[in-house]
Amino acid sequence: MSKLKVAVIGCGSIAKNRHLPEYVNNKDVEIVAVCDIVAERAKEFADLYKATAYTRYEELLANPSIDAVSVCTPNYLHAPISIAAFQAGKHVLCEKPMATSRSDAENMIKAAQENDKKLMIAHNQRFVPSHQKARQLIENGEVGKIYSFRTTFGHGGPEGWSADGAESWFFKKEQAFIGAMGDLGVHKTDLLRFILDEEFVEVGAFIETSAKSNADVDDTAVCVLKTESGIIGTLAASWSYVSKEDNSTIIYGENAILRLEDDPVNSLVVQYKSGEVVKYELGGIQTNDSGGQTNTQVIDQFVNAIIQDVEPAVLGEEGMKSLQIVLSALESSETKQIVSL
Template sequence: MTKLRIAVIGCGSIAKHRHLVEHANNPNVDIVAVCDIVEERAQAAAEQYGAVAYTDYEELLATENIDAVSVCLPNYLHAPVSIAALNAGCHVLCEKPMATSREEADQMIEAAKKNGKKLMIAHNQRFVSSHQKAKELIENGDAGKIYSFRTTFGHGGPENWSADGANSWFFNKEQAFIGAMGDLGVHKADLIRYVLNDEFVEVAAFVETAAKENTDVDDQAVVILKSARGVIGTLTASWAFNAKEDNSTVIYGEKAILRLEDDPEYSLIVEYTNGEVVKYKLSGIQSNEEGGQTTTHVIDHFIDSILNDTEPLINGEEGKKSLEVILAALESAEKKSIVG
């Protein structure tokens, strides 16, 4: 069968460590073009993957015959570049957060519908084995009624991960729009919505810049969430967990407590009220730390959705709902009030 012709727009760390690698590993993909405003970065990726290098995404879209695009750019470019690619007849996999506003998210969703193309947002936490297992247990009723949760995503900050280090766009509000909440918090908002199969109706948040200097984006946030079913819990996003990354979630139910990615050896531990403890050794969660690299399954799912003409698990509407949780948290912190 003919391989899908893929372009990766943005050749920074997320492209280098996730998108390019995983596209290359997919037998149904041919990476034909890459693009980055830093010419050396585009050239290096092009040489490694046998692609054509561009520094202008519009030129790439006009020149190459592309089936699908990975958008791996600073947050403020997610919407305009995704919309341009959709209008050029490409399916789009866009990094998170999908946009910087509800309006932009709506424009992306509309462009996908108008052009009959797939739009997927790269929320990889849904594909983690422990998260999928926890969702299954909750749906089966193993945990009983869910009362509460706490979910956390924190590490030492993007300077340890981004291609530009301390000079990264992550710290520039005009380009990033949002800090740790957009980098990490939106992942956990998406995860909790998915695992609980519930939507959040009230949001209260404290959002601060405390750990990083020379930046005006948030690096600490604690958010209190209330769902449509009355589940309340906390979401923490931080760029100040300097000693070790924390990517854990604990869900408190009527019949059990579920500990996800909270133990170094067991991906999921279920503590039942009858005293029984079940420990699951599952494939690990993706990590930016040394030795923590695993596949995200995002690219494979995206490619499968194109080949089989199925709706991606995290389509534009799903991406927007997770973005809205974060936007509500920002509004809450600004207004010092609960946002419903």
């Protein structure tokens, strides 16, 4: 079978550290094009991967030989570029958050269906081994009834990671729309939905801009969430964790407490009611400090879905539900009301 011809639109840090290296490592893929509005950046990656450089995504999408694209642009462009890609007959892997409004997310899903193409959202936390194992333990009843949880994702902010540093689009409302909640919080809304295998029905949130003087988006958020069966817990997303990144989740159940990515060595620690403690060394979560050496599995899952013609691992509908919780949290913070989903 001939290789899948892919293009990456947006050559910032997520493309550089995740999408491009993971496409290169997939034997079924050939990177044929890259696009960035910064011509030097596009050329740099085109040279590196022996691909064609574009500065306008419309021109890239007009290339009939391209089968699939990764959309790695600022948030506000996710929907328009994805929809244009579907209309040009391409499959799309879109970075999170998938869009900046529910209607945009719905239009992306619709465009994928109308053009009979795959849409996958790059929610990589679902593929982290500790998260997969926790979902399994809950699913098979080992943890018993789940009572509550707390999850957090925080680091020092995008300036340490983004290609544009302190000038990054992440800090600009017209390009990012949401700050830490869109960058980090949406990872956790998606992860909780995945692990608990339940939808959230109510959200309350306090969302502030307290740490970044150069931002007109949120940089610190704390949310309280409730699922359909009554599991309640907190979600914190922040760019104000000035020292070590925190990407941990703790789940409190009837028979055990699950500590995920909370211990530097054991990615999952299960503390049973009986006093027994089981530690799993499953390999860590991808961090911005790991230099992109870990495989997030996102690319492999996306490529496999196209080649095998199966549903992608993270559907557009899933991305939309995880986005909706973030949008509702913003609404809650503004209205000072609990928002029902």
